[in-house]
Amino acid sequence: MMFFGRGSPQLVCALVILLHAGGAVGFNSTSGAAGVRCIERERQALLMFKQSLVDEQDVLSTWGSEERRKDCCSWTGVKCSNRTGHVIWLDLHDKSLSGTLSPSLFKLQYLTYLNLSWNDIGSIRIPESISSLKQLKYLDLSVNRLSGSLPILLGNLTSLRFLDLSFNKFYSVENLEWLSHLSLLKYLDLSGIDLSKVNNWLQLVNKLPHLTNLRLNSCNLLDVIPQPLPMNNSSISLAVLELYDNNLTATMFQWLFNFSNSLVHLGLSYNQLQGLIPEAFGNMIFLEELYLSDNQFEGGIQKSFGNMCKLRLLDLSSNNLKGMLPDFLGNLSGCLELTFESLYIRNNKFMGPLPNAIRNFPSLKVLSLSYNRLNGTVPNWSGLLSELEEFYISGNSFNGVITEAHFSKLSKLKGLSLSSNFLSFNISLDWIPPFQLDGIYLSSCKLGPKFPKWLQTQGSFLYLDLSSNEISDTIPDLSQNKLEGPLPLFPANSTSLSLSNNGFSGKISSLCSITGNMFALLDISFNQLSGELPDCMASWSKLEILNLGHNHLFGKIPIFIGSLKMLETLVLRNNSFSGEIPWSLGDCNHLQFVDMSHNNFSGPLPGWIGERLVNLTYLLLGSNNFYGDIPLRLCQLTKIMVLDFSNNTLCGNIPWCIDNMTALTKKENLVDDHWYVLYLGNNVRRGAAYVDKAYIVWKGTEYEFAENLKILRLIDLSSNNLTGEIPQQIWSLFELVQLNLSRNQLTGRIPADIGQMRSLESLDLSRNQLSGRLPSSMSQLSFLSALNLSNNNFYGRIPLGTQLQTFSPYAFAGNSALCGPPLTPTCPEDEKPSAGCGRDIQDDGDEFWKGFKPSMELGMAFGFLGVLALKLDHPWKHVCILLFNYMKIPLNNLKGYLYLIVAALGLVVTVNATRLRRKFRF
Numbered sequence: 001m002m003f004f005g006r007g008s009p010q011l012v013c014a015l016v017i018l019l020h021a022g023g024a025v026g027f028n029s030t031s032g033a034a035g036v037r038c039i040e041r042e043r044q045a046l047l048m049f050k051q052s053l054v055d056e057q058d059v060l061s062t063w064g065s066e067e068r069r070k071d072c073c074s075w076t077g078v079k080c081s082n083r084t085g086h087v088i089w090l091d092l093h094d095k096s097l098s099g100t101l102s103p104s105l106f107k108l109q110y111l112t113y114l115n116l117s118w119n120d121i122g123s124i125r126i127p128e129s130i131s132s133l134k135q136l137k138y139l140d141l142s143v144n145r146l147s148g149s150l151p152i153l154l155g156n157l158t159s160l161r162f163l164d165l166s167f168n169k170f171y172s173v174e175n176l177e178w179l180s181h182l183s184l185l186k187y188l189d190l191s192g193i194d195l196s197k198v199n200n201w202l203q204l205v206n207k208l209p210h211l212t213n214l215r216l217n218s219c220n221l222l223d224v225i226p227q228p229l230p231m232n233n234s235s236i237s238l239a240v241l242e243l244y245d246n247n248l249t250a251t252m253f254q255w256l257f258n259f260s261n262s263l264v265h266l267g268l269s270y271n272q273l274q275g276l277i278p279e280a281f282g283n284m285i286f287l288e289e290l291y292l293s294d295n296q297f298e299g300g301i302q303k304s305f306g307n308m309c310k311l312r313l314l315d316l317s318s319n320n321l322k323g324m325l326p327d328f329l330g331n332l333s334g335c336l337e338l339t340f341e342s343l344y345i346r347n348n349k350f351m352g353p354l355p356n357a358i359r360n361f362p363s364l365k366v367l368s369l370s371y372n373r374l375n376g377t378v379p380n381w382s383g384l385l386s387e388l389e390e391f392y393i394s395g396n397s398f399n400g401v402i403t404e405a406h407f408s409k410l411s412k413l414k415g416l417s418l419s420s421n422f423l424s425f426n427i428s429l430d431w432i433p434p435f436q437l438d439g440i441y442l443s444s445c446k447l448g449p450k451f452p453k454w455l456q457t458q459g460s461f462l463y464l465d466l467s468s469n470e471i472s473d474t475i476p477d478l479s480q481n482k483l484e485g486p487l488p489l490f491p492a493n494s495t496s497l498s499l500s501n502n503g504f505s506g507k508i509s510s511l512c513s514i515t516g517n518m519f520a521l522l523d524i525s526f527n528q529l530s531g532e533l534p535d536c537m538a539s540w541s542k543l544e545i546l547n548l549g550h551n552h553l554f555g556k557i558p559i560f561i562g563s564l565k566m567l568e569t570l571v572l573r574n575n576s577f578s579g580e581i582p583w584s585l586g587d588c589n590h591l592q593f594v595d596m597s598h599n600n601f602s603g604p605l606p607g608w609i610g611e612r613l614v615n616l617t618y619l620l621l622g623s624n625n626f627y628g629d630i631p632l633r634l635c636q637l638t639k640i641m642v643l644d645f646s647n648n649t650l651c652g653n654i655p656w657c658i659d660n661m662t663a664l665t666k667k668e669n670l671v672d673d674h675w676y677v678l679y680l681g682n683n684v685r686r687g688a689a690y691v692d693k694a695y696i697v698w699k700g701t702e703y704e705f706a707e708n709l710k711i712l713r714l715i716d717l718s719s720n721n722l723t724g725e726i727p728q729q730i731w732s733l734f735e736l737v738q739l740n741l742s743r744n745q746l747t748g749r750i751p752a753d754i755g756q757m758r759s760l761e762s763l764d765l766s767r768n769q770l771s772g773r774l775p776s777s778m779s780q781l782s783f784l785s786a787l788n789l790s791n792n793n794f795y796g797r798i799p800l801g802t803q804l805q806t807f808s809p810y811a812f813a814g815n816s817a818l819c820g821p822p823l824t825p826t827c828p829e830d831e832k833p834s835a836g837c838g839r840d841i842q843d844d845g846d847e848f849w850k851g852f853k854p855s856m857e858l859g860m861a862f863g864f865l866g867v868l869a870l871k872l873d874h875p876w877k878h879v880c881i882l883l884f885n886y887m888k889i890p891l892n893n894l895k896g897y898l899y900l901i902v903a904a905l906g907l908v909v910t911v912n913a914t915r916l917r918r919k920f921r922f
């Protein structure tokens with residue numbers, strides 16, 4: 001309208017453009033003076049595109065074919081050219097769309113802007129017809145479920161300035177040559193695509209003269225430094241470079257420092273960078289944010305860092321850096337002091353006190369110092385650091401008393417973590433803090449025995465960790481609030497609540513105030529909570545970790561458990577739950593860890609577990625009242641590593657198909673940690689949200705296995721009524737570490753090939769009716785450190801070798817006719833053929849055996865644990881691969897995007913960046 005309303009020169013000009021741009025189009029508008037309307041052919045294309053989408057939230061309700069909805073230019077997300085009427089703009093990002101990507105979209109040849117990011121749109125490949133979008137300048141398909149190879153024809157989109165294909169499910173890329181045709185590209189993001197086979201990625205990138213933003217996170221990049229560097233390497237000037245989570249080493253610095261004069265934002269966290277942090281970083285005088293966390297940097301921090309006058313954020317977390325914190329801050333001082341905002345040095349080896357020099361940084365918002373070796377008292381910040389939003393000092397050696405005065409000026413504080421120091425607290429009962437926190441980490445702070453009342457003034461926290469505080473109080477009743485207005489203790493949108501190891505009593509239904517659909521972690525283990533599982537739990541559909549172990553809970557597992565579809569860990573251990581395991585639990589097919597032991601569950605063992613809980617790795621059902629056979633279908637649990645059915649009344653045979661449990665036959669890391677990976681658009685961070693723990697009886701003593709659980713593989717079927725023989729195939733469980741079949745009614749012989757179970761460290765077959773000779777292969781069980789074959793009907797010579805003779809005679813006691821060392825010096829056949837080596841010998845030995853007992857137990861306790869200590873070096877060790885299988889939870893009120901990828905589940909959460917970040921930056 002505005003356009004045609006003007007003088008004729010423009011009109012002529014418009015006609016020329018129209019005819020040139022779309023000869024077939026013509027003036028097909030119904031608009032008259034109201035402007036050019038939708039072109040029928042494009043409308044049809046859009047409708048077809050809509051047809052292949054699933055639009056559960058009906059965000060495309062304006063898209064339709066009825067008369068009143070005919071104008072596609074006014075549809076949600078669509079914009080047309082004022083001049084030509086063509087659809088030139090389609091923006092449907094973050095609209096909860098799923099379904100598939102229809103090629104009809106690419107009939108919109110005049111599109112200049114296409115953004116479908118943050119949906120759940122799938123496709124087995126990007127249709128090649130995408131190459132017809134010749135005018136496209138902006139293409140964002142990130143965070144969807146597109147698959148297949150990247151079409152080489154993307155190279156025909158030569159107008160592109162912006163290309164983001166990150167976090168889909170594309171295949172590993174072999175060839176990126178097409179990139180070189182996109183010479184106008186300014187922004188490129190291929191994060192999450194495996195580029196390990198592209199060994200010229202650096203050269204290709206160097207050929208994009210206008211490139212200023214490059215993001216290649218989690219691409220499996222290896223350093224491929226061309227020798228010599230290409231001549232035109234300095235022709236690009238990157239301002240933003242992110243290469244998080246790759247396999248880059250210090251050789252990449254050679255290339256990197258070409259951009260010293262242009263970089264504003266640099267992210268190299270989660271790589272293999274080693275050695276001292278190069279002095280040359282100091283030359284990056286425009287740098288504002290520098291992320292070097294989770295590498296292997298050593299030494300201190302260079303004086304030259306003080307030259308980065310624009311630096312606002314420095315993240316050096318999780319390296320091997322050391323030195324005195326005061327010196328470190330001294331080196332940082334210089335031109336940046338007044339504007340510097342965020343310091344992350346968590347998880348290093350810095351020492352010394354929190355220095356007074358901190359006064360020189362008045363703009364500090366984040367001070368993340370947890371897990372270092374800092375000591376001394378925590379200074380009272382009154383009047384200082386009034387901008388502070390996050391203060392994390394967990395896991396140091398700070399001492400002294402924390403009082404209200406410490407916080408009097410910290411009205412902006414949002415995240416507080418003081419866990420695991422030597423601090424004590426002197427805070428009055430009626431204190432009303434000046435802040436509203438959303439992350440509170442006060443684990444192991446000796447806050448008990450009373451519940452810290454001031455927490456009730458905090459109405460909107462997302463994360464609360466009060467574990468191990470010796471609090472013995474009821475979970476405060478929501479209706480009785482000392483303060484004005486009903487402020488629920490557990491805000492509706494809590495996402496993570498850990499109250500384990502306290503003395504909380506009262507009903508578990510107190511937690512029902514939590515209604516938000518972000519609730520992901522609940523750990524209230526080791527308290528005194530009682531009651532049945534409340535119906536409100538059914539709405540916690542995003543729950544991944546549910547640990548209710550060691551309380552006084554009772555009743556049946558409700559059917560609604562099946563609505564907790566994201567559950568990975570379910571711990572009900574040591575309560576008084578009863579009834580059968582409901583079939584609906586099979587809907588929770590992400591479950592990896594299930595511990596229901598020490599309850600009163602009954603009924604037959606559910607065979608469907610084998611078919612439906614395909615990823616189950618730990619299944620602990622011991623000390624209940626399960627009865628009947630062990631279903632053969634359980635053999636389908638190919639990922640099972642720990643199977644504990646002990647102390648039930650199971651009968652029948654041990655399943656012959658047990659060797660189908662292939663996790664027990666192969667050495668392979670199957671355990672996905674509950675690691676969380678954050679992509680904050682400009683920052684990546686991983687954190688351990690939760691570590692599964694199992695309590696395993698190891699040679700008569702119960703041990704807690706946590707980190708070391710990942711290498712434990714065991715079967716415990718002891719104390720049941722199992723009959724029949726031990727399956728012959730059992731020898732193929734090469735990786736089994738502990739096998740306990742004791743206290744059953746098993747008959748027959750020990751399988752002859754048992755010696756092949758080369759990882760076996762503990763074997764208990766005692767109190768059965770096994771018979772025959774001990775197979776000679778047993779002497780090859782070289783890791784065996786605990787053995788009990790007592791009270792069976794074995795006979796003959798104990799196989800000679802270096803192994804079996806080291807055990808106490810107790811291991812062999814109660815067998816009618818075993819002989820040879822360590823039971824008897826010789827066997828009858830060695831001497832007088834007439835003397836038996838049965839009863840007499842056992843009686844004889846009683847006194848003699850007692851002497852062995854203490855030494856045997858010592859040996860046991862150290863054997864396995866010693867091996868564990870050797871195998872586990874670093875908690876990150878097993879975490880390298882991210883899965884890119886996304887789901888998304890939108891939240892309102894966003895400032896920046898943050899992508900939370902739960903590695904184990906492949907979950908993406910969109911949320912306010914600063915909030916979630918706190919979860920991981922204690």
Ligand SMILES: *[C@@H]1O[C@H](CO)[C@@H](O)[C@H](O)[C@H]1NC(C)=O
Nearest residue numbers: 024025026027028039040041
């Ligand atoms: C113009 O509209 C008519 C009737 O709606 C349709 O048949 C024709 O294909 C349209 N032309 C173009 C170029 O879209």
Ligand SMILES: *[C@@H]1O[C@H](CO)[C@@H](O)[C@H](O)[C@H]1NC(C)=O
Nearest residue numbers: 001002003035080081082083
């Ligand atoms: C097109 O029309 C819209 C709405 O009438 C207006 O806001 C916009 O500025 C126009 N664009 C051009 C390039 O004239």
Ligand SMILES: *[C@@H]1O[C@H](CO)[C@@H](O)[C@H](O)[C@H]1NC(C)=O
Nearest residue numbers: 128129131132153155156181
């Ligand atoms: C893509 O571009 C190449 C030249 O770069 C051309 O030969 C080819 O026909 C184009 N393909 C399509 C589908 O446009």
Ligand SMILES: *[C@@H]1O[C@H](CO)[C@@H](O)[C@H](O)[C@H]1NC(C)=O
Nearest residue numbers: 196220221222246247272880
């Ligand atoms: C990257 O490094 C990890 C850990 O060192 C290693 O397991 C992986 O194989 C490496 N990837 C490539 C492609 O070399």
Ligand SMILES: *[C@@H]1O[C@H](CO)[C@@H](O)[C@H](O)[C@H]1NC(C)=O
Nearest residue numbers: 351352353373374375376377
């Ligand atoms: C802090 O630790 C260092 C050595 O680790 C020690 O020399 C110093 O006395 C400690 N300071 C305080 C205040 O405890």
Ligand SMILES: *[C@@H]1O[C@H](CO)[C@@H](O)[C@H](O)[C@H]1NC(C)=O
Nearest residue numbers: 459460491492493891912915
């Ligand atoms: C959580 O809920 C509280 C109160 O309902 C609200 O003030 C706060 O903004 C919410 N937080 C988020 C992250 O949505």
Ligand SMILES: *[C@@H]1O[C@H](CO)[C@@H](O)[C@H](O)[C@H]1NC(C)=O
Nearest residue numbers: 589590591614615672883885
């Ligand atoms: C089981 O685990 C595999 C590999 O980790 C994963 O790809 C798959 O999605 C998981 N299945 C379920 C139902 O969680």
